[in-house]
Amino acid sequence: MDIKFFDLDGNEITEKLAPCYVVELDEVGSEVSRKLFNPETAPQVMKVPLTNVNVSSVNATKPDKIWWIPKAEQYTLTGNLPLPDGVFMFMLEKVVNGERVVSDERELAIVKNGVVTVTGEFETKGNFIISAARLNEGLASIGKPIELEFEDIEFDVYGVVREELKTMV
Structure with missing residues (x-):
């Protein structure tokens, strides 16, 4: 299994920066799952x-x-x-x-x-x-x-x- 990150426009990025997609790839490079990474941030007090x-x-x-x-x-x-x-x-x-x-x-x-x-x-x-x-x-x-x-x-x-x-x- 390999994990890659993509920005919201579908461009591959080198690190997990919100918001982005976290994509799991199998051994042959096929997409297994795609999850949106966009954690909620607590409001600044x-x-x-x-x-x-x-x-x-x-x-x-x-x-x-x-x-x-x-x-x-x-x-x-x-x-x-x-x-x-x-x-x-x-x-x-x-x-x-x-x-x-x-x-x-x-x-x-x-x-x-x-x-x-x-x-x-x-x-x-x-x-x-x-x-x-x-x-x-x-x-x-x-x-x-x-x-x-x-x-x-x-x-x-x-x-x-x-x-x-x-x-x-």
């Missing part, structure tokens, strides 16, 4: 950084790496996201012990002129995280060939705003 994230609301504070926001208070998250104008869904996962997801809230993320804006309010108290891993799962499930890159954005959502808190943070 574009890595997109989310940078300069900021959260604002009347009482939002960030004493360390976690944003503190009162329950039911409207907030706006903004950041640089170099994507075409459009709308995405951001999942804010409620977690316990910093990692076990127990529920989520979803907010529309509007990208305009390279800036993403998410406006919402938390319906319950607790710890919430926006993670690149979770958003990328969602993007992959709808066939978007992009992956966002950023550190987790974390929120502690609390009950009543106390005046003494405002002067302590």
Whole structure:
């Protein structure tokens, strides 16, 4: 048995370059089989950084790496996201012990002129995280060939705003 390769126009080529035909020949040179070699290539996934994230609301504070926001208070998250104008869904996962997801809230993320804006309010108290891993799962499930890159954005959502808190943070 001998194997030869042919381009799509029937010209013999010296190596197996997609797309091409892989032809098996018997001992006398007669064609035994012809198969198209054209492997599917995975779509290129574009890595997109989310940078300069900021959260604002009347009482939002960030004493360390976690944003503190009162329950039911409207907030706006903004950041640089170099994507075409459009709308995405951001999942804010409620977690316990910093990692076990127990529920989520979803907010529309509007990208305009390279800036993403998410406006919402938390319906319950607790710890919430926006993670690149979770958003990328969602993007992959709808066939978007992009992956966002950023550190987790974390929120502690609390009950009543106390005046003494405002002067302590």
